[in-house]
Amino acid sequence: MTEPLIYDLGMSGRRGIRMPDPDVPETGIPAALIRDDLDLPEVSEVDVVRHYLRLSHLNYSIDQGMYPLGSCTMKYNPKINEDMAALPGFAGIHPYQDPTSVQGALELLYEAQRWLKEIGGFAGVSLQPAAGAHGEFTGILMMRAYHHARGDLKRTKVLIPDSAHGTNPASTTMSGLSVVVLPSDQRGNIDLEALKQALDDTVVGIMITNPNTLGLFEEHLVEVVTLVHEAGGLVYGDGANFNAILGVLRPGDVGFDVMHYNLHKTFSTPHGGGGPGSGPVGVSERLVPFLPGPIVDITSERDGVPVYGLVMPEKTIGRMKAFYGNFGVIVRAYTYMLANGADGLRKVSEMAVLNANYLMARLRDAWEIPYGERSCMHEFVAEGDLLDLHIMALDISKRLMDYGYHPPTNYFPLGKANSTTLNVHGALMIEPTETESKQSLDAFAEAMLAIAREAREEPDLLHAAPHHTPVGRLDEVLAAKQLVLCCRPLEKSETG
């Protein structure tokens, strides 16, 4: 089943939305500035609705079922969040309105900053970054600025464990710094001896994902933080996996200097098929002056009521984007935080970790779980490459679609391909999240167990999977080779 392109549904001269006629005298437009043609679809409103509705049916989504995509925290996105963000008082306000006319929005941002500070154990928060990677970039720029402000210009290296997300090294490079990769030890932790050797007075700091991408809590966390601090470095926390430790551990309490929060993961805002996200950063006291701005503060008081305003931190690294962050996403996350409260947030992490451990226990007999002697946090990794059966993690993932599931994250952490110490072959990183019930986990476990049987008994079923999706396996090599990125090749007249 395929859907035509919107361009192919139209007829020349067909109109969609009707706009009013001008109610003012018309002004001549300089002819030299006017375009000849505009190659856009010509469709009716009902064409548009039906086309995109039919396209929507080709997607898998959380609203449809379990989405155990590791490190992505695909939890249920409460519907009330959507209604709150759509309130005219939020959706209809302009970012440059006089602060007196947007006090409610500023109060909400101030409160969101306060909640995130308290949850993370930090002294300051900026809501500017628009996504997790954007938050990482922000954090690394702040760490660099901190050392520079002390006149320490020789620190150029950032230590990053081999299990880290690819965004960590990429954010470091964008900040003009270089990456030193740290190996893992036998239990999946950062290798302490390697860390000690790497630490010197050229180290900006370390980026830690905790729990890490194997779903394991760093067993030497306090020691790692202490060692880095003693060497004059700072500690960055990648908050992608924060869903495991809400109300369980405040990273600021163990000495983290910066962490980004993924509001679109931990705080339930929808991922929208690839954004918008929101990646606020929390910082320790010594980094507060470097936060990107503007941030919201109480600037005065009137009749006993606080007046909120936008301020730029003293030594700010600057703006990370125009305006104040992805406000609409922050409204959703704040709604979620209020609903949960302190007790609910802890419950979130407890049930997320319980779910992951239960699922791991149910799969343990049929699937190889590296580091499985340890209990996991919110996610765990199973090995999908069954080399003796000529089955790859990709085959498992595609077969899961036939059972009605979105597959786990596959081939990450990269394992052997990227590291000599991470002992993983064809990772299937499984994160069920707290919003799945026991029945839902049991059904997924049954599917995984059935696939393990199929791998032995009917391997071709897996090689040819998926069988029941709108399209079969797609030729990604062809896509990169022929490179069709646009359905309407440009007319010569438009390229000049």
Next chain:
Amino acid sequence: MSYTPHTEQDIQEMLAAIGIDTVEELFHDVPADKRFPNLDLPQGRAQLDVAREITRLSERNLPANQKTIFLGAGAYNHYVPSVVGHVIQRGEFLTAYTPYQPEVSQGTLQAIFEYQSMMCALTGMEVSNASHYDGATSLAEAVIMALNVHRGKRSRTVLCSGVHPEYRQVVHTYTQGMGLEIVGDTACYVDVDKLIALIDDNTALVAIQYPDFFGQLVDIQRVIDAAHEKGALACIVVDPIALGMLKPPGHYSADIVVGEGQGLGLSLNFGGPYLGIFTTREEYVRKMAGRLVGETVDVDGKRGYVLTLATREQHIRRERATSNICTNQGLMALAAAVYVSAMGKHGLRQVAELCYHKAHYAADQIDQIPGYRVNRDYPFFKEFAVECPRPVDEINRDLLGKHNIIGGYNLERDYPERVNQMLIAVTEMNTREEIDRLVAALTEVAA
């Protein structure tokens, strides 16, 4: 409430399957003295109470639909057709992740492919990515791309002061570790000659805005030609609504086109989430950052779509990636695709022309008020600068307090030499009656 479905019996059965007695045991690796802190936050609330509190906050704001607004400066009150909200609120689009698994993500992938096609048509360029965070970060990525196209051998960027002030600030933030020389953005530009004089053999990129921050349509052809003469790339920052009627930058041989896509069906949202448009020439596609959707076929030869050229990206390339970008603004790109489809080639042109005619009517009327003078150095689109008889903040206070009108942007905030200058934006949403009311109000508050 925590949206967790577990009953006490579920929890007991699950603990038994794991082989432990309590949930707390699962957290034994967490440092004991810091484990389970008391958060100084209220307990959870019922949904009804949450809705009341959030609604209370929303009602402390004055939204656009409750007053007349002439404020723009990079965020505009354009009409959002009903279909946009209905489509992007579909759970199938809203609650899907980045389409890493194409067989179960064809809806998102095809919609983004259509979005890319529309952005190419609108800007007159050959390739578009799947979006950046906003117009400002698109520009910052353009600066970085130009450095990479020149393999780090050129380090100067000429950033015209007519580019949105916050976009220029974001470029400075992004590139602070890159050893870049940025010129052109401190002095206010009066004519393009001054800008052209800054382009040298070490220049990687020249960036100008069209219409510029003041709404003006400057001669971008001269700037682009001057950039090419020195071997530099030229980047044009656009308002996509203006491209409903204006010749696109591709026509003038631009190398990169970036812009804020908010006008294409997105609400004002107090500044975000918005949409960063990024298009370029095909020859630079491997240097471009961001997600990219390409057409291909499945095992049976059926047409389908996948994320492609991932070897540019952080999850494969790590520290050697073109950018660190991962999550972008997928849902906003979908909204733009729905908006552009619903408007179509005729509707988008109509919106642009309505903006143009209404802005010019407003400018003509304001020009006749004693004490006010409209800057007409260049043709303009939907915004124009007005010299006012009093400080802009004072006038705006009176407009809002006495006339329920949100006035224009105070240009003195970013350009100290533009004393008492207000940037007024007029869109298809402003009726003649509203414009006449603004003119009457400006007349009244002149003294």
